[in-house]
Amino acid sequence: MFQFDEHPHRRYNPLTDSWVLVSPHRTKRPWQGQVEKTPADDRPAYDPTCYLCPTNTRSNGEKNPDYSDVFVFTNDFSALLSDTPEGTVSDGELFQAVSESGLCKVICFSPRHDLTIPEMETSDIRRVVDAWCLEYEELGSQPTINHVQIFENKGFVMGCSNPHPHGQIWAQASVPDEPAKKQQSQRRYFEKHGRTLLSDYLEKELVKKERILFEDEHFVALVPFWSVWPFETMIVPRRPMASILEMTPAERDGLADAYRKLTILYDNLFEVSFPYSAGIHQAPTDGAEHPEWHWHFVFLPPLLRSATVKKFMVGYEMLANPQRDITPEQSAKMLRNLPEVHYKAK
Amino acid sequence: MFQFDEHPHRRYNPLTDSWVLVSPHRTKRPWQGQVEKTPADDRPAYDPTCYLCPTNTRSNGEKNPDYSDVFVFTNDFSALLSDTPEGTVSDGELFQAVSESGLCKVICFSPRHDLTIPEMETSDIRRVVDAWCLEYEELGSQPTINHVQIFENKGFVMGCSNPHPHGQIWAQASVPDEPAKKQQSQRRYFEKHGRTLLSDYLEKELVKKERILFEDEHFVALVPFWSVWPFETMIVPRRPMASILEMTPAERDGLADAYRKLTILYDNLFEVSFPYSAGIHQAPTDGAEHPEWHWHFVFLPPLLRSATVKKFMVGYEMLANPQRDITPEQSAKMLRNLPEVHYKAK
């Protein structure tokens, strides 16, 4: 008989209308491939060579202020620029290009070079949440900005070039592919059911319980049924909200707390500063109402078996379909049972 | 005025109906992040510890034959299994899973542990092409196999765990997401124009010339207009063919030759054994006619600036949209101007 936790199967992601191949039996595979270095984890509170530390000079010659909590500035090497001239290249349906304007910002989470989110106080993480809200609001109110992507690349293995705790915000004129797909699916669902897709999903997950990591009155952290990365997770607000701007002050605190709790579980998993890319998917800032959107915070970590062995999304995954070995239920169980106190604080 | 090679823009991929963000100005960004090791490149012709070398014993206890050209066997750690019981898990539209049966094979390109495709003779690569055709035909004729994905992961950085020259074939009941998207786009195009999308695309590219790497009477190698990876390329047959089975013997030789030529350019770019994931997209083996399909061989290499600095598809790319710095035209120019002789053979 077909057993979910034993036999290869495909799972459907209703948010992005895509599939993942799950191969539960494959975790027994020995690993002889590339192992990552575990970066030394003994950074000073202030590093004179770090371009994100307070009072240091960045590569464009600007000097950082002596900031004491959160510091936001425009990326010195932005992928998007606000002064991009408008234009189109179009040679039939096979050659289409459109100029894109926008803005990239960097947000330092703390003046302390040696901290990361799971090592920060909830009250300090709350300031990060406030800065996100402010940026989403300010950037989003510009007529030429229709989408604001807030994200964090953590760890060298995720292409992060500086261990100083920071995130990024890329704001632009068009809605990128991933959020556009999620918008379409959520709209379809909302039109059919009059409820957000994630409200209904949460309701069911809270009964099933097998993929829940933790919950409080405002937020639920879980491993999605359709997750792709070995320890992929999601923080979802209980109430449907189109964007982070709709949060009450108590919910902002709740988000800061959930962000901290989740990243502590991550760090405790392999007792290492756990790498990931994380980001918030929420309504575009196109001026329209978006009752279909239920914002959520997704975490995509690359590690699979240990602090040094990652899951490679290559070959089959790039060309055909994402594939995972360990099941979402197994991952949830591993994460859920970890201590709530950071391993370094023990 | 909007300049393609200077200003940020989005390009449309008509094959997958998706977009890529191009940021040409961003190549000036300094890199302080992770650098890869360049694996030692002095392997013996035979390695007694390699589970792919002739006469050695694999982890399941089987002994490899003393093969002299190509050797194909079933993967000892297959992600897909042929004896998967059928079954479905479905709890409304938000929880859908379906069992998936299939088969994974490994194909050793050569008995020589120390070779790679660009260092092999065209006549030996031709045997690889023949093996692909045989496998596609045999696997595809099984009633439960509707898709056959042929691919190669090359290099440790691409998750390849053994440097012995080899590729993989994953055959399965359903059509994975990427080829399914390409099928949909190609069908739409074919129904509208009565020609394959890639025939029309090739015709235009051969006039424009700026993204062509090389061509002969059978094949064209180019950097697609919509490519995502810094040095992503594609080998496309001039004639529309739904699958590799339609190739004439001369075309099979031509494919072997193009595969060799392209990988020599790659190796010569940074004078290193160039990592990539590559694979063939072609018609599903579902028994139907597929006049819309024009098969092609895509190469997705991760390196960006040097043998040790790769492009990280993280944060923004995972959450929003693929993004590239160097333009496809710049990449094509760099690759096209490289010597045709392998740097080691100089």
Ligand SMILES: O=P(O)(O)O[C@H]1O[C@H](CO)[C@@H](O)[C@H](O)[C@H]1O
């Ligand atoms: O089968 P291999 O080479 O051990 O494994 C490699 O290729 C597979 C198919 O692309 C991936 O699923 C694995 O993550 C990767 O490490």
Ligand SMILES: O=P(O)(O)O[C@H]1O[C@H](CO)[C@@H](O)[C@H](O)[C@H]1O
């Ligand atoms: O801006 P950073 O941190 O230097 O760069 C990192 O994040 C970007 C956004 O996800 C990616 O485009 C880069 O490839 C990655 O190295």
